[in-house]
Amino acid sequence: MMSPVRASVFLIGATGYVGGGVLGRLLVNAKPLFDITVLLRNAVKADKLKPFGVKTVIGTLDDTAKITELASQADIVIECADADHMASTQAVLAGIKKRYTETGKPPSLIHTSGTGVFADDAAGMRETDTIYYDTNVEQLAQIPPEQPHRKVDSLVLAADEEGYVKSYLVLPSMVYGLAKGPLVDAGIMNPQSQQIPALILAGMDRNRAGMVGEGKNIKPNVHIDDTVHLYEVLWDAIETCQDIGHGKEGYYFAENGEHRLHDVAKQIGKVLKDFGLADTEEPSSFTQEELDKYFAGSDSLGSNSRCRAERSRAIGWKPSKTTDDMLASIKPEIQYMLSRVSPYNFLGAESA
Template identity: 65%
Template sequence: MSSEDRVNVFLLGATGQSSDTPHQWVSWLPELMASAHVGYIGGSVLGNLLSNVNPSLDLTVLVRDAAKAHKLNQLGVKIVLGELDDVENIQTLASQADIVLECADADHLDSTKAVLAGLKQRYKDTDKVPTLIHTSGTGVLTDHAAGMYATDIIYDDNDAEQLAKLSPEQPHRNVDLAVIAADEEGYVKTYIVLPSTIYGLATGPLVDAGIVNPQSQQIPALILAGKGRGQAGMVGQGKNIWPNVHIDDIVQLYEVLWNNVIEGKAIGHGKEGYYFGENGEHILLDVAKTIGAELKELGLAESDEPTTFTKEEVDRWFGGSESLGSNSRCRANRSRVVGWKPKKGTEDMLASIKPEIQYMLSKES
């Protein structure tokens, strides 16, 4: 694709959970855990696109909230009202796109199939191979450690053979496999971005306008549970390990992939198109301890020592999911090879916990 061509772009997942109302501690948290960063990643990617305005870019965004759609319209973005279940609409919009940025629910297979069907039609209509940049997650690498041990299995995004051995039963895997199969058919080039534990409050005019979700998933979930039970906690003994990445760094990974595609550079796609978003890793116990210290300092817990969540608490606070007790270890070697240069690491992640708590309290009050 030449940078001189006019580029039609379709973005899904730019808006999600509203941040304009106080958190409902029990009822809202399972929804948060299932949201797959909707609006947090996509909204940040959209903000980045808008800040780097390209006159040859025609951008269309699927939005489910009419009020947010109106605000985006005022910023010059073409909006189509709809949800991920509106598969016919999504297929039509994808058939008009040269590039689709899919930043919505990583487990919504029907919407991804609709995107792929639309891109297949785009290829038939133009005889040009369109692009899909799809968002998955390092949850696809998880095990069943239940917080009781760390694993020494580390996945490399530059090792296609290793990743091909992932079980089709892993989280997100069925959608990822559909994306890869489409690339193998030849009618689309696919690139899969796999963020890890994303942290940091998103910023920018779209956040200020209340259009996009400023918070991530895992760390806010642990904070909410800790505040709700009056003591920080972890699954099992918290010995499991996850990678981490700052929101600004993961947005830069999308930008790097975008630029490579626009400039027509030959980078890995399809089964060789995995791009991990990680810059360091953490033991979940360290996250729980940091949350505990901050909750105690703010008078929200009597002890700074975290304790193990009971089964009832996992059900109550996380909808029964023990994903926060799993291991997910990886290295973003392919991402770095194509030009990604993340800046913030694990110390920054731990330092981000206090601002997260303060933000939540400000919304509650």
């Protein structure tokens, strides 16, 4: 009996929060089987990945020749590292185009963008009625080119239009929850998200939960496990040759609920007060000096970015965690950060 053909997967961002989750799911996915290659810059983590049967290549997103070569060898490329790194995506597409020229079959690219592409300038002072739908091709085509992630997204969409790649844009919203699993236990992947931990750290440092403006803005949220499941639904559809949308009809949002920033800040304040790290659970607005200190001057946490994942659900994605779960995740997140030797060093720069 012949062995089944193993699809080749090239993953970028395998030690990050989302990318590590994707790698973990690839490793336990028995249908189909994959030959997995990852690019990472940390040699120690590369050694730790050897027992998992993963081929590792040491490099950075700026090693474009290496990325092009690796992409040219893959049936599926999954980008989870940096949604705004133009050069690495160009290198991926160059490799994919090379493979298409050699085989006549367009490879697949699952590219991670984000719902920040919908962000407005509310700065926490207002909500919005504007809601984006991953099924609304005309609406998505009108996203201005200056929006976050848009330049790279447009590059991917243009490549699909040219015909040498089938592209699938995954747009996670505010991802939350402590990641778990063998890759976390082995110290390979980052177990924390960015937005909630950043708000927690700021609250710890200023002894009071904070928010941008009045925290009136609305954002969607999604649990890390539900996010990773969307990637799995996509690669299963690709490998089983299901007729799902790609290119301009290949946006896949990850969201399962909404929240106002004030609600998140209020819950952070409650837990900080319970732990004796704040005198009040009521959040206050960050000053401009604090935005500079904690968020490099950005007020993007105060933007609106509402959306609905209709296409994702239509292909079989079934998220289970809700906004209530997001709010409940704040306490264990703070407990985890306090358990670290120095919680103020919590993330630093990811070793991807």
